[in-house]
Amino acid sequence: MLVVDDTEFNRTLISAMLRQAGFRRIQHAVDGFDALRKIDDELPDLVILDIVMPGLDGFEVCRRLRADGRFADLPVLVQTALSNTEDRNKAFQLGTTDLITKPIDRHELLARVRIHLENRMLIQDLQLYRARLENELGMAREMYDHLLPTAAMFDRIRHDSGVHIRHHRAVSSELGGDIWGVIPLPEERFGLYLLDMTGAGVSAALNAFRMHTVLHELSTLATQPARFLTEANARAVGLFDSGERAAMIHGVVDPNAGTFTYATASCRRPILVRRGTPDAILGHADGAPVGEAAGSVYRLRTLPFGPGARLMLYNKAVLAALPVTGPRSAERLLAELAAIALQAPVLDDARDAMIAALVEAVGDRPGQDMTLVFLGKDVREPLGAR
Structure with missing residues (x-):
């Protein structure tokens, strides 16, 4: 602890009270400048500070300490004979933690010192926990990024099928449990899936990582969306704990047939926009959640996906964030936004729009991680022109 007072008798008295109570590491500072130097050299656990001192008074010492982020949580107990309410308010406004009235009462001094030392220890523990949690969340997000399709994969798909793929992830303060991926298939086709775990946090993220492995083990079934979901569900039933579920969509893009053939498991409805047409098409979304029950059956659906088409897949957090009032559903509002934004001739511009x-509708800090995947079909060039 650091006792700051320009009067030697006061420094000695306060130190004696503290030592009698069992505190041993006590330093002195004779004025405000001396206090700031010593605090900068070695951070104390608590400062007992006199207000009325020559040169640099206690008010200014408090102000300078709080202006430095290193000392934001340092307990500062001000000892003062000031009875003026305005001065006492000023002390608190400048960052004083607590006041001790002169003449100092031993019991009051020790009670306030102990409670603020305990509070400081709690704050330090919380800061360490938060730092560890943020580090673990950062590692989890980095792992997530490594699981996503690469730019090289996007280029390969575009070269083979004429389909552009873009995505967007709006990160929240909570770790999400959604994952998406691309599975290359014969004849210029490719599979596309988006899986969205219920809940959030570490358990949801871990389940998403586990399901990523499962889905790639099932890649030989990716040409058959309904069977792909059936097998994924069978694996998830044995993998998830009670109450854990996932919404999912898996589909096959066939650029030659001009179709997106898909199956859904309690996911959000895919949105299709055709450039030059004013309305968006909402696809179907049915089927039991993945992991809910063994033996679930999933239906095959088809959307047209020819030249000039735009397809958007998204997780539940996107709809949850939309401010919907009245009879209009969140899906319908999202489709209306997409019908305008996805008209841009370049998919990058359409995504940005x-x-x-x-962002205009929900802000730039969502309550949960939001994931959106965009597909755009080019006008197909003759093979020899590539």
Whole structure:
């Protein structure tokens, strides 16, 4: 602890009270400048500070300490004979933790010192916990990024099928449990899935990582969306704990047939936009959640996906964030936003317009991680022109 007082008798008296109570590491500072030097050299656990001192008074010492982020949580107990309410308020406004009235009462001094030392220890423990948690969340997000399709994969898909793929992830303060991926298939086709775990946090993220492995083990079934979901569900039933579920969509893009053939498991409805047409098409979304029950059956659906088409998949957090009032559903509002934004001729511009529309509607800090995947079909060039 550091006792700051320009009067030697006061420093000695306060130190004696503290030592009698069992405190041993006590330093002195004779004025405000001396206090700031000593605090900068070695951070104390608590400062007992006199207000009325020559040169640099206690008010200014408090102000300078609180202006430095290193000392934001340092307990500062001000000892003062000031009875003026305005001066006492000023002390608190400048960052004083607590006041001790002169003449100092031993019992009051020790009670306030102990409670603020305990509070400081709690704050330090919380800061360490928060730092560890943020580090673990950062590692989890880095792992998530490594699981996503790469730019090289996007280039390969575009070269083979003429389909552009873009995505967007709006990160919240909570770790999400959604994952998406691309599975290359024969004949210029490719599979596309988006899985969205219920809940949030570490358990949801771990389940998403586990399901990523499962889905790639099932890649030989990716040409059959309904069977792909059936097998994924069978694996998830044995993998998830009670109450854990996932919404999912898996589909096959066939650029030659001009179709997106898909199956859904309690997911959000895919949105299709055709450039030059004013309305968006909402696809179907049915089927039991993945992991809910063994033997669930999933239906096959098809959307047209020819030249000029835009397809958007998204997780539940996108709809949850939309401010919907009246009879209009969140899906319908999202489709209306997409019908305008996805008209841009370049998919990058269409994605950016969609993100801007969402930010305007829900803000740039969502309550949960939001994931959106965009597909755009080019006008197909003759094979020899590539």
